[in-house]
Amino acid sequence: MRNILLISHGNMAEGVKASLEMIVGKQAHVHTASLKPDGDNLQFEHELKEKMKALNGETLIIADLLGGTPCNVASTNYLENDEVEIIAGMSLPLVIEATLNSQASVSELIQLSISGIANVKKKMMEAKVEKDPMVSNAELEKYKQYEGKANIVNVRIDERLIHGQVAGIWSPSLNTQRIIVINDEAAKDSLQKSSLRMAAPTSMRLSVLGVATAAKNIQSGKYGKQRIFLVFKNPTDVLRYLEAGGQLETVNVGNMSYKEGARDVTKSIKVLKEEETVFEAIAAKKVKITAQLVPNDPIIDFMEKLRS
Template structure:
């Protein structure tokens, strides 16, 4: 695994690392060197050399600004070192990709950085997917055989952990967001399309539509990631005929009357009842924020 060193004027590099670890968990191979407000090029050069001495190669240095002191000092000292690559244009999407995809080339990483820049309002103005009825009979051979690679409850739906980590690590081909409100909200649907990886298909469906489509085999052998906003929708999905074996609880935020089960999961008494109901249907409930975290038995944790 290559080491990554983020370098910047002031606290930008430290802030990016903090945001990175909020999304993907602790990353010991990502380091930070800053040009302090009261420092200069000599201070920065000494700190960078000290940091680099402690690291095994290969190393990727990501600088905040092309032509800035951090970038220039890095280039001056490591231009001739074939085990050190240097990129300018520090951004969170770039660092996430570099961290999670050790095989990504410099060209790949630059492409990620470019696609992370978008006119958000302009992109939201997208044509709604046609709602024409689809003949499900032609998918009959896949009926009841959906290739579901993960089922997750995440109140934020598609965000960094889902789009950047879970879906990519599972080689997902289609994300199915299952929530009645989201399926009827054109603005939210557009936002979800923007948040989803461009390499994956996306469906935003009501609970009833999702159960019908998945069980009918509409998506064939596609690797499907089912994403729910709350446990009540999961229960409704099962009651509508959907088949589930395991559900991973990721993020459920604080609500009035809720209590903490894990740092990222808060449940109300009503939600506890729903989870207990799911267990009676033979569904295993786990808690796991990101793939590198251990998977725990959520029900046992909740009952304590």
Template sequence: MVNTRIDERLIHGQVAGIWSTSLSTQRIIVANDEAAADPLQKSSLRMAAPSSMRLSVLPVKDAAENIRAGKYGKQRLFLLFKNPKDVLRFIEADGPIKTVNVGNMSYKEGAREVTKSIQVLPEEETIFETIASKGINVTAQLVPNDPSIDFMKKLRG
């Protein structure tokens, strides 16, 4: 696993171009129940993913099971979540992660700005606290050249 990231836009320029290339990713795994159930969204994600990379769009639970079972062998995996709730569900399904990088979470009614690209709702703050309480390191980093910051410290600010 080369990166685990929350980015509500899923696959886009930053993920497809900058992150995947700098990490020599071989497979992007999108773990999101809605995307996995939506043929149109799946085909959009396929178009957005670099053609040199494999792509799996899976329900959260299936992603956790496949990774735990070693289904992808020695492939360099980039695990992508749409929101913190999916990360928590992945952890609860015994998905193996140590760190999650928070990328983009845009403004929604009632959200507060944690960084320029991350706005969180009160219920998401609670979810992040739960994730951190399980020993997961939560960082924020927009692109690989940016310094990685301690997201929880910023969140509790």
């Protein structure tokens, strides 16, 4: 895996790394070097060289600003080093992509970074979510051969629904073809649907469904052999899905934030007493519940952790 060195004026590099690790977890191969507010090119060059000495093999340097001192110093020292690539124009999407996609070329990373820039208001007005209403039993007959055979690649509880971890890490790693967000409120809110469409990878289909509709459509085989990623906002919706006839083998708990009276189960999961009861009811239906923030984190037995 190539090393990544973020360089910037002030604390930008450290801030981007902190945001990166908030989304994808600790990254030992990502490093930083900064031009201090009271520093100069000599101070920065010394720090840069010290960092580079400690790195072995291929290194990608990502600078904050084309023509700025960090970028210029890096270019002066490593322009002719075949093991070093240099990109200017640091952004969080660029750094995430470089971190997770070690095979991407510099040109591909730049293109991906550019595609992450959008006029949000315009995009939200244009965003369309596939209409996926409850269909009649007669209409579902055409999917009979797939009934009860939905190809579900992951089921996640994440109160943020579609965000960086779901869209940028989990979905691509599982070769997802369709993300289905299952929540009654989201299914009724056109603005939230547009936001979810913007957050979802453009290469993937998206359905935003109420709990009862999702259970019926998925169990009917409506999505054929598509690789489906189910995202629930909370454990109550998971239990309601099961009670409505949905079938699940495993559920991964990703993010549940703090609420008054909640206790920590993991760093990213805070659970209320009444939610503990819901999880027990889900487990009683022979569903295995795990906790795993991102794919390279260890898989935790959630119920064991909850009961400890």
